[in-house]
Amino acid sequence: MDIAIIGANGDVGRALAVQIISRQLLTPRQRLQLVGRREGGSASALHGLRADLHDAFAEITPEIDVALSPEDVAADLILFCAGRTAPTSSTQMISRHDLALANREVFESYASSLARHGHGEELVIIVTNPVELGVEVFSRHLDPRRVFGMGAYQDSMRLRREIATDFGVRRQRVHGYMLGEHGDALVPILSRFWIYGFDEAENAAALRKLRGDRHPGDFAASVMTEKAVLAQLVRSNEVEQAFRHAESQPPDLRAVLLPLITHISGAKTAQSTAAITAEMVEQILSGGQSVIPAQVKLAASDWFGPAGVLGVPVICGLRGWSRVIDLGEGEIDGEERDCLLAASQVIRDRLTSWGLS
Ligand SMILES: NC(=O)c1ccc[n+]([C@@H]2O[C@H](COP(=O)([O-])OP(=O)(O)OC[C@H]3O[C@@H](n4cnc5c(N)ncnc54)[C@H](O)[C@@H]3O)[C@@H](O)[C@H]2O)c1
DSSP, X not given: OOEEEETTTSHHHHHHHHHHHHTTOSOTTSEEEEEOOSSTTHHHHHHHHHHHHXXXXXXTOOEEEEEOSGGGOOOSEEEEOOSOOOOSSSSSOOOHHHHHHHHHHHHHHHHHHHHHHSOSOOEEEEOXXXXXXXXXXXXXXXXXXXXXXXXXXXXXXXXXXXXXXXXXXXXXXEEEXXXXXXXXXXXXXXXXXXXXXXXXXXXXXXXXXXXXXXXXXXXXXXXXXXXXXXHHHHHTTOHHHHHHHHHTSOHHXXXXXXXXXXXXXXXXXXXXXXXXXXXXXXXXXXXXXXXXXXXXXXXXXXXSSOSEEEEEEEEEETTEEEEEOSOSTTTSOHHHHHHHHHHHHHHHXXXXXXXXX
């Protein structure tokens, strides 16, 4: 298994290279390809990064090479983190629409080249935003079962971590999903929540505590309200107060709001994104079949809604994802189902507005 990181000179790409090597996801005989642009600083910086990685991890480095054009990408697993990112300051504005149009070209150039020059068995994990756009573009060129967006995985792990903190357990003991869009149309699926090791009564009490008197359909409006409060605090330079405000919210809201302030504080979320992407890679490479929440391109026969890109739990292995699980009749709350249908519509509308209908 060889891995390519597209956009390897970016903040996420560099952190991801360190994660892949330090977790020894590749043996010394396998290859890590660092992919950047010929123009700009990448061409020289990637050779520097290659040397730095050898210097840091001499005993465990895989073979590392540098590629500077889409035609030269050659790997079994492609981690896509190239392109523009949302600004880290609340005063610099680039609309999501402009970000999408800029990144659509980058997605297209690599997806069409992989379709022409790849071996046809590649798995692709999209990190670049909008994740749903990347999944849509790649799924038009490659087998959709081999394309994943890591947004739902990251959002679900954040939800589990925040819940774990409140109940004083390790994140690995918490089950629960954050599905839908990696954006404003996120859907926490608390009806699939439980803590391993708690009995039925303890889990029911934990769920009551978690939900309080809130309904799944209220979540999107709460996110919008709290985002406006935080944007105001960050604009008036009260970043510490913004973090305190976000930390006072319930776990599902914290899972969305804390990364948002982290990004606009200037720190970005490169380290956590790289760590969680590497964890997802580790699961996929384990060789077994695991359940991974991810944005994928669904056919209407895959779930209870229409065809399109959506964050859902899928069974996944080295040949890609095979089916959606945990969303059957009676498995989730009726209101959560409605929220997922609404999220799917939001994503379809956005893709149409970005020229992909
Ligand atoms: N999914 C998530 O949870 C998540 C979290 C953080 C960041 N992101 C996204 O990841 C992406 C990268 O973020 P970052 O902070 O590393 O940004 P960055 O600006 O630091 O890096 C982007 C890199 O992409 C490279 N690039 C641009 N066009 C390219 C092309 N055509 N070919 C090869 N390389 C190209 C740039 O040279 C740069 O090195 C952004 O879209 C960001 O929104 C996603």
